[in-house]
Amino acid sequence: MSSQEIPEENLPSAQDADQPHGSVAVKDDPFADPGLPPHEHRIQDIDERAAKRSERVVAFLFVLSMLSTIAFIAAFVAIKPGKSIYVFPIGHISALNFALGMTLGLALFCIGAGAVHWARTLMSDVEVADERHAIEAEPAVKAKVLADFKQGAQESQFGRRKLIRNTLFGAVAMVPLSGIVLLRDLGPLPEDKLRHTAWKAGKLLVNVNTNEPLRPSDIAVGSLTFAKPEGVEEHDEDFQQVMGKAALMLVRIQPEDIKDKQELAWGHEGIVAYSKVCTHVGCPISLYEQQTHHVLCPCHQSTFDLSDGARVIFGPAGHALPQLRIGVSAEGYLQALGDFAEPVGPAFWERG
Numbered sequence: 169m170s171s172q173e174i175p176e177e178n179l180p181s182a183q184d185a186d187q188p189h190g191s192v193a194v195k196d197d198p199f200a201d202p203g204l205p206p207h208e209h210r211i212q213d214i215d216e217r218a219a220k221r222s223e224r225v226v227a228f229l230f231v232l233s234m235l236s237t238i239a240f241i242a243a244f245v246a247i248k249p250g251k252s253i254y255v256f257p258i259g260h261i262s263a264l265n266f267a268l269g270m271t272l273g274l275a276l277f278c279i280g281a282g283a284v285h286w287a288r289t290l291m292s293d294v295e296v297a298d299e300r301h302a303i304e305a306e307p308a309v310k311a312k313v314l315a316d317f318k319q320g321a322q323e324s325q326f327g328r329r330k331l332i333r334n335t336l337f338g339a340v341a342m343v344p345l346s347g348i349v350l351l352r353d354l355g356p357l358p359e360d361k362l363r364h365t366a367w368k369a370g371k372l373l374v375n376v377n378t379n380e381p382l383r384p385s386d387i388a389v390g391s392l393t394f395a396k397p398e399g400v401e402e403h404d405e406d407f408q409q410v411m412g413k414a415a416l417m418l419v420r421i422q423p424e425d426i427k428d429k430q431e432l433a434w435g436h437e438g439i440v441a442y443s444k445v446c447t448h449v450g451c452p453i454s455l456y457e458q459q460t461h462h463v464l465c466p467c468h469q470s471t472f473d474l475s476d477g478a479r480v481i482f483g484p485a486g487h488a489l490p491q492l493r494i495g496v497s498a499e500g501y502l503q504a505l506g507d508f509a510e511p512v513g514p515a516f517w518e519r520g
């Protein structure tokens with residue numbers, strides 16, 4: 169389309185000729201900036217007593233948050249994990265979870281509600297129109313931003329309303345305590361439990377299959393017998409944990425075939441007792457080769473020589489199996505003469 173074909177009403181008027189080059193005055197612009205509505209003062213802006221009331225409400229919410237955090241910690245300490253309560257309409261739920269959820273939720277809610285109320289009633293609500301500007305800031309702009317920031321800080325009354333400021337600091341500082349307290353759920357420290365088993369001097373060796381105390385005559389050459397400490401019963405609540413450390417295997421070897429002097433001394437007439445827990449990653453050892461006196465762990469094929477201090481002759485295990493020192497009681501039963509001399513199980517040595 170040539171310039172002759174442009175409708176006359178679309179051509180610049182004589183008035184537009186006064187505009188800068190390239191710009192045309194727009195008539196009846198439907199997208200014209202309507203401007204900001206006139207600012208209306210809030211009650212808190214003109215009445216210091218109303219401002220004080222708002223300040224107290226905000227402070228109350230922050231204090232409530234602090235109390236909720238304290239209640240969270242108290243609930244964590246005081247309520248037993250197994251206790252349940254009835255909450256309508258949910259039904260029976262864990263009292264501890266309910267208390268922790270409610271108190272932590274209230275602590276966080278109060279901080280948020282206090283901050284919102286503070287912003288809506290006390291901070292400046294003057295709307296400011298700011299023209300778009302180049303992304304690259306001039307030094308003068310930076311100085312203005314800094315001045316605006318300082319003015320904003322002043323208008324938020326953060327420095328002036330010390331009660332709000334201090335209670336906010338308190339509430340925000342205390343909320344993380346809830347997370348720190350929860351770290352306790354990682355469980356009590358094991359202390360020296362990993363270093364000890366249920367074996368101690370005088371404990372009889374009981375056959376795990378017959379539940380009868382073992383006599384030396386019960387251990388035949390070439391057989392592998394599994395034993396547990398007397399007093400440890402299958403129906404005990406902690407049976408698995410106890411046996412996870414105390415599981416024992418017994419073999420009888422001709423004394424002249426035993427190469428390790430300490431092994432011979434810690435046994436009884438060629439009967440030697442070793443931990444059944446593999447020193448690789450803790451599988452139960454269960455395969456015995458009577459000609460060679462080797463025992464094999466089925467998990468990763470670590471092989472231990474029971475005629476030579478149960479040292480590792482093959483596989484990934486890094487340590488010999490711990491030996492239990494045994495003897496015979498006055499009644500003729502096999503008994504432990506103490507606990508294992510070293511921790512049983514997988515590579516506990518390296519961990520300290």
Ligand code: FES
Nearest residue numbers: 446448449465468
């Ligand atoms: S657990 Fe025994 S070899 Fe891996």
